[in-house]
Amino acid sequence: MTTRMNRRGFLAAAGVTATAAAAGALAAEAPSGGSPAAGGGAPQRTAGAGAQFAPLRAEVQIDDCIVEGEIPSELNGGFYTVGPDPQYPMDPKNIVFDGEGHVRMFRIRNGRVSYRTRYVRTERYVAQNKAGRILMPIYRNPYMDDPSVKGLSRSTANTHVVPHNGLLLALKEDSPPAAMNLDTLETIDPVYTFGDQLPRTQPFTAHPKFDAHTGNMIAFGYEAEGLGSDTVAVFEIDTVGRKLWETKIKVPYAGMLHDFAVTENHVALFVVPMIVDLEQMKRGGIHWSWDKTKPTYFGFFRRGGDGKDLKWFTGPARSGTHTMGAFEDKGRLYLDTEVTPGNPFPFMPNRDGSPPDIPGSRSTLHRISASLKGGRNKGYDIELLFPLSAPLPRQDDRYNTAHYRYGFANCPDPEPPAGQPAVNCIARMDIQTKSYRLWKAKPTETVGEVVFAPKSPTAPEGQGYILATVWHADQNLRSDLVILDAERVEEGPIARVLLPVQAAPQVHGWWVREDQYPAQPA
Numbered sequence: 426m427t428t429r430m431n432r433r434g435f436l437a438a439a440g441v442t443a444t445a446a447a448a449g450a451l452a453a454e455a456p457s458g459g460s461p462a463a464g465g466g467a468p469q470r471t472a473g474a475g476a477q478f479a480p481l482r483a484e485v486q487i488d489d490c491i492v493e494g495e496i497p498s499e500l501n502g503g504f505y506t507v508g509p510d511p512q513y514p515m516d517p518k519n520i521v522f523d524g525e526g527h528v529r530m531f532r533i534r535n536g537r538v539s540y541r542t543r544y545v546r547t548e549r550y551v552a553q554n555k556a557g558r559i560l561m562p563i564y565r566n567p568y569m570d571d572p573s574v575k576g577l578s579r580s581t582a583n584t585h586v587v588p589h590n591g592l593l594l595a596l597k598e599d600s601p602p603a604a605m606n607l608d609t610l611e612t613i614d615p616v617y618t619f620g621d622q623l624p625r626t627q628p629f630t631a632h633p634k635f636d637a638h639t640g641n642m643i644a645f646g647y648e649a650e651g652l653g654s655d656t657v658a659v660f661e662i663d664t665v666g667r668k669l670w671e672t673k674i675k676v677p678y679a680g681m682l683h684d685f686a687v688t689e690n691h692v693a694l695f696v697v698p699m700i701v702d703l704e705q706m707k708r709g710g711i712h713w714s715w716d717k718t719k720p721t722y723f724g725f726f727r728r729g730g731d732g733k734d735l736k737w738f739t740g741p742a743r744s745g746t747h748t749m750g751a752f753e754d755k756g757r758l759y760l761d762t763e764v765t766p767g768n769p770f771p772f773m774p775n776r777d778g779s780p781p782d783i784p785g786s787r788s789t790l791h792r793i794s795a796s797l798k799g800g801r802n803k804g805y806d807i808e809l810l811f812p813l814s815a816p817l818p819r820q821d822d823r824y825n826t827a828h829y830r831y832g833f834a835n836c837p838d839p840e841p842p843a844g845q846p847a848v849n850c851i852a853r854m855d856i857q858t859k860s861y862r863l864w865k866a867k868p869t870e871t872v873g874e875v876v877f878a879p880k881s882p883t884a885p886e887g888q889g890y891i892l893a894t895v896w897h898a899d900q901n902l903r904s905d906l907v908i909l910d911a912e913r914v915e916e917g918p919i920a921r922v923l924l925p926v927q928a929a930p931q932v933h934g935w936w937v938r939e940d941q942y943p944a945q946p947a
């Protein structure tokens with residue numbers, strides 16, 4: 426790879442890498458609206474999941490964005506997202522998930538909106554910026570790193586953002602969070618250890634949960650004792666950053682534990698056969714391969730305990746990447762999650778060398794459950810919850826650890842007209858009535874993951890707004906923020922914030938309520 430490249434070369438290399446990888450994700454994330462470019466040359470700009478991974482590389486700041494419609498007066502706070510945005514052209518063997526974390530913020534106050542984006546200044550970003558080239562070329566593979574970065578955090582901070590104790594934490598599951606200023610997006614600490622309460626090498630999930638009653642953050646880290654370790658550390662941190670509890674448990678095998686679940690009294694894990702593949706890494710490949718010969722394990726243990734009560738329930742090979750909600754009721758623990766019958770990421774290799782299985786990567790929303798007391802056959806139960814292909818399901822995040830009724834998601838139209846491609850939709854799901862309502866976007870619009878913003882901190886569950894980013898394939902990926910009334914999604918956006926540019930890439934996002942900001946800007 427050359428270290429100097431003009432803009433056309435950069436875009437071609439970075440864009441083709443991203444869109445080729447996203448071509449696999451397309452089936453899982455939004456099998457609709459066209460396909461990204463499969464060949465060489467400049468990336469094609471078409472609708473589909475590839476749009477939300479299209480590299481941008483420009484940090485943007487806009488005060489008083491143009492708004493179409495009216496921002497509700499009670500909607501005050503910030504919509505934060507993050508995604509991988511390659512700093513330099515990626516190695517052709519790398520995958521789209523390895524770009525540097527680029528955070529963006531729509532700050533909404535009194536009907537006005539400002540927009541700001543900043544790369545997270547991770548140790549990796551800073552070192553690569555100084556060198557003018559990629560120094561960690563392969564996804565989560567330290568064997569391939571340039572010797573100059575030995576000892577630096579490998580975090581890209583590109584997966585999720587959550588508020589904590591007046592900070593914004595940018596998360597990547599192989600490292601501690603990076604702490605940012607909520608207002609300016611300045612990186613305050615690229616390796617945030619909660620005041621040395623966690624080791625600098627502590628893996629930390631991109632999907633922490635917030636207790637519905639205390640607001641405490643419950644998080645975990647897998648491979649907690651080094652590369653390929655089967656130890657998982659779990660901890661609870663209070664709202665002012667004190668670690669209240671930590672324990673360690675062992676999983677049946679070391680694999681991707683991307684998300685988890687927390688209920689009032691328990692922590693639950695779903696172990697899926699996306700295994701840590703050290704041999705593949707030593708050959709220059711990525712961290713993971715899909716091993717369909719391994720079973721899945723659904724397990725849980727009590728919060729606040731030593732983990733010795735851990736129980737496992739088994740099932741066949743499948744995947745469940747993202748939790749919508751979880752709760753316990755009448756002696757059972759329930760996990761609502763999106764489930765794929767096979768490898769959820771077709772751009773990640775299959776261990777048996779078989780080609781990508783696109784149908785096997787399509788997820789639908791399921792409910793997994795097991796008895797808290799154990800079971801005679803030690804198998805977990807699983808049932809279809811909604812026939813929606815929604816790999817990024819969300820809930821009203823005030824209900825992370827409690828009984829909940831409503832779910833929200835971006836998804837392709839489950840029943841497109843005959844002969845027509847499925848357009849992107851936003852769904853509101855009612856788990857009590859097993860029904861859902863949809864807003865259908867235009868065929869040229871790609872819809873990113875949604876977040877729910879309550880009307881007020883104490884508003885009843887589901888009363889509020891859904892926010893999402895929309896990329897326009899017919900406008901060179903110029904993007905909007907759309908705001909929908911969560912109780913009337915089918916009526917479509919009540920307001921659109923019109924960006925004059927393409928929004929930075931996005932995996933996940935979070936709504937930060939006005940009451941979660943520090944009284945004085947940090």
Ligand SMILES: [Fe+2]
Nearest residue numbers: 631683747933
């Ligand atoms: Fe995720």
